[in-house]
Amino acid sequence: MEINELLGKVLTSVDASDEEVLFTCSDGSAYKMFHYQDCCESVYVEDINGDLSDLVEAPILQAEEVTSHENLPGVKPEWQDESYTWTFYKLATIKGSVTIRWYGTSNGYYSEGVDFEEI
Numbered sequence: 001m002e003i004n005e006l007l008g009k010v011l012t013s014v015d016a017s018d019e020e021v022l023f024t025c026s027d028g029s030a031y032k033m034f035h036y037q038d039c040c041e042s043v044y045v046e047d048i049n050g051d052l053s054d055l056v057e058a059p060i061l062q063a064e065e066v067t068s069h070e071n072l073p074g075v076k077p078e079w080q081d082e083s084y085t086w087t088f089y090k091l092a093t094i095k096g097s098v099t100i101r102w103y104g105t106s107n108g109y110y111s112e113g114v115d116f117e118e119i
Contacts, residue, residue, distance in 0.1 A: 001117050003089055006031065006063040014052040018044045021100060022119075032119045033089065033100070041106030043114060046086075054096030062092035067113075085112035 010026040020034040035043035068086045087102040104112025 003063045006060045041110035043104035046103040047101040050098035058093035087114045
């Protein structure tokens with residue numbers, strides 16, 4: 001399932017931790033953003049830019065995913081993990097926008113992606 005499933009929905013709550021983000025909708029549906037953890041990788045919420053309350057009680061106008069394997073500016077090559085993926089989720093309503101940044105790292109043989117599913 002893709003994050004754009006939230007387009008047009010009205011959220012009643014958004015709850016976030018470093019391991020998952022839960023979205024509850026006014027139509028009774030609910031979604032979870034997380035990672036099925038395996039033995040040799042780590043995927044977690046690195047940062048949330050914006051106020052999650054801006055996503056509540058207004059229709060979702062933007063819901064997109066962007067991934068990158070580029071190193072962030074200022075991070076020295078010797079500090080980089082062997083394999084890593086940045087996943088950015090950009091969500092917006094008329095009240096404001098939020099970017100949820102996930103960071104996944106592994107030895108290159110395991111998933112570094114984020115899962116999004118209805119619960």
